Amino acid sequence: MGAGKTTVGRALAKKLNKRFIDTDHEIEARTGASIPLIFEIEGEANFRQREADIIQELTAQPDLVLATGGGAVLRPENRACLKERGTVIYLRASISSILQRTSHDKNRPLLQTADPRGKLEQLAREREPLYREVADFVIETGRPNVQSLVNMIVAQLSQFELAQSAASPSSSKPHDISSNQ
Ligand SMILES: Nc1ncnc2c1ncn2[C@@H]1O[C@H](COP(=O)(O)OP(=O)(O)O)[C@@H](O)[C@H]1O
Ligand SMILES: O=C(O)C1=C[C@@H](OP(=O)(O)O)[C@@H](O)[C@H](O)C1
């Protein structure tokens, strides 16, 4: 949460001339309810099912930059869809940056607690290994602005794809993102 997936993902899609979809926005559009309201009415477990259904559906589409919610890595089936069908970028942020970026935002139900730092530390302990497991590469988001991050990702994607095609020239993932630069 607050690492910049939605913001950087949208800017990356623009740069790559791809469609952009954010799974949270898609869930909100389909249900007509905000993420906090879905958590309140249905609970987190039902939200996770909606999230998994959408990830399953959207990772089957080509030419897409997909931003997930930060908890999408929790389900093994989500990790499998993301890893097998796409190139996964882990946008990493320190707890302090996340706190700064999310402090005035009431849109993240898991952080509406008396101790958001403690909650973020707990989530990081649980999730960091899962982010590492699913990521093709990691981008540290602490200092660079959004446009610099987009440029860093485009550079990493080119390197990554070159390395992949050198390793196995005939096999490429169906929905790899490629730079149009
Ligand atoms: N690299 C960055 N530097 C400064 N602020 C950022 C950066 N990336 C995102 N933000 C800001 O942080 C907040 C959270 O970003 P968001 O894209 O919603 O993160 P996520 O989707 O990972 O939760 C937004 O207000 C956004 O403008
Ligand atoms: O980390 C999480 O469990 C969540 C992250 C949120 O998305 P962002 O990571 O885009 O804030 C959103 O899906 C929901 O509030 C749950």
Ligand SMILES: [Mg+2]
């Ligand atoms: Mg987001």
